[in-house]
Amino acid sequence: MKAEKIYQGPRHEWIVFGRDPDKPEKIIDTNQYLLKTENKALLLDPGGIEIFAPMLTSLLREVSIEQITDIFASHQDPDIISSLGLWDKAIPTSTLHSPWLWEGFIRHFGMDNMTYRAIPDEGGVLRIEDIELQLIPAHYVHSSGNFSVYDPRAKLLWSGDIGAALESVDAGLFVENFDEHIPKMKGFHQRWMPSNRAKNAWINRVRSLDIEILAPQHGRMFKGQDVERFLNWFEGLEVGIAVNL
Amino acid sequence: MSIVNDRARSYVVSATVASELHALTHVARQVSIIAKNARALAIRAGESVAGFKAITGFIEEIAKFSSERGSSIDEMATKVSRVTVDIIRMADSLDKLQTCYHSDAAYAKTLKDRMNILKELDDDFHKEFRRSVRRLKMEINEIGGQLRGVQMMVTSSRVEAAGAGNFKEGLNSVASQLLDAYTEMYRHISRARSMMNEIRMEHI
Numbered sequence: 001m002k003a004e005k006i007y008q009g010p011r012h013e014w015i016v017f018g019r020d021p022d023k024p025e026k027i028i029d030t031n032q033y034l035l036k037t038e039n040k041a042l043l044l045d046p047g048g049i050e051i052f053a054p055m056l057t058s059l060l061r062e063v064s065i066e067q068i069t070d071i072f073a074s075h076q077d078p079d080i081i082s083s084l085g086l087w088d089k090a091i092p093t094s095t096l097h098s099p100w101l102w103e104g105f106i107r108h109f110g111m112d113n114m115t116y117r118a119i120p121d122e123g124g125v126l127r128i129e130d131i132e133l134q135l136i137p138a139h140y141v142h143s144s145g146n147f148s149v150y151d152p153r154a155k156l157l158w159s160g161d162i163g164a165a166l167e168s169v170d171a172g173l174f175v176e177n178f179d180e181h182i183p184k185m186k187g188f189h190q191r192w193m194p195s196n197r198a199k200n201a202w203i204n205r206v207r208s209l210d211i212e213i214l215a216p217q218h219g220r221m222f223k224g225q226d227v228e229r230f231l232n233w234f235e236g237l238e239v240g241i242a243v244n245l
Numbered sequence: 246m247s248i249v250n251d252r253a254r255s256y257v258v259s260a261t262v263a264s265e266l267h268a269l270t271h272v273a274r275q276v277s278i279i280a281k282n283a284r285a286l287a288i289r290a291g292e293s294v295a296g297f298k299a300i301t302g303f304i305e306e307i308a309k310f311s312s313e314r315g316s317s318i319d320e321m322a323t324k325v326s327r328v329t330v331d332i333i334r335m336a337d338s339l340d341k342l343q344t345c346y347h348s349d350a351a352y353a354k355t356l357k358d359r360m361n362i363l364k365e366l367d368d369d370f371h372k373e374f375r376r377s378v379r380r381l382k383m384e385i386n387e388i389g390g391q392l393r394g395v396q397m398m399v400t401s402s403r404v405e406a407a408g409a410g411n412f413k414e415g416l417n418s419v420a421s422q423l424l425d426a427y428t429e430m431y432r433h434i435s436r437a438r439s440m441m442n443e444i445r446m447e448h449i
Binding site: 052053056057058059060061062063064065066085086089090091110 | 345
């Protein structure tokens, strides 16, 4: 599994993991993100059972097991958090931050030891040492209880499934040609995102943020002007198309 | 068969044993109804079936015993299934942590303490499993032994029926229903017993 540092600040750094060439063929490729401070680490959308071992090995190249104190799961999907039962054994004293709406469901993945911190619908703040992250509501884009995470210091918007693209495991980390990238994400957004109203509400919410990197859970990240290009494209996209089938 | 398949087979087997024993409690309820009918019949027949009255008491006891013990060993079998799943999940976790521990990751060895704790928990699960399986086998054998008494009751009921005049048909009917219930209960117990023999410690 590849690991790449995407932000280095004075007090924290962001690392993205993914493009695992050894993952089973039929499971979707995922990006996992790590925010690391001096003594703590937050893992965002740690992924499914199938990638647990390579993911943990990759993490242990960066931090000790004791340093992984927090996990964030944006929603309940298996590619997001079906590995929970294994993390629960590996880091039992850690905290899982996830929407309140999904607690009773996510616990089905197996959670005997970790602490569940239920995020209220309106979002809030997640603090890792002195790094303050904003939890931004992204309900119905696509899950009915769902959050994006914004790091104002890194100017990084972690967007979960928003901005996701279905690509091969050897794809680059960042979008290089936005127009060529559109076909790789169009179908995904039209089918998985159910509500134009919810989509536009999220766009309005994040437009006021100063974003340098938009980091989705699948496919390439957006950087610089491609962030605005993505928001404009997404705004004009009709979603929820399966209702017409 | 691979270790993984053997493990999976073990929890399927123990869950199947639980379902067999749960079915036993349903039959025990039928036996309880048979016992009530037999008692009503004995009261109507009066002194001509004095020996049968004693038999009805025994049928009631068997119904009560089968129902209570069936429920408790059904719970025991469910517990075996649950512990087996715990063992399998733990083995899966340990396998994966082991892989990471032996990797070249800079912090791989920081997993050691956690793995030791999990291994201790794993030992506890295995002890619990052995204890539960032993107890379950004993209980199944005991209830099987008790059921053999039902066969004698069926024979006694038929003997009593022969001298019961107008009540002969009714008593024979009770004996037949009892025999059917016994056959069904025995089938569940036999299945549970033979499936329990499939659970071996080396499989998990």
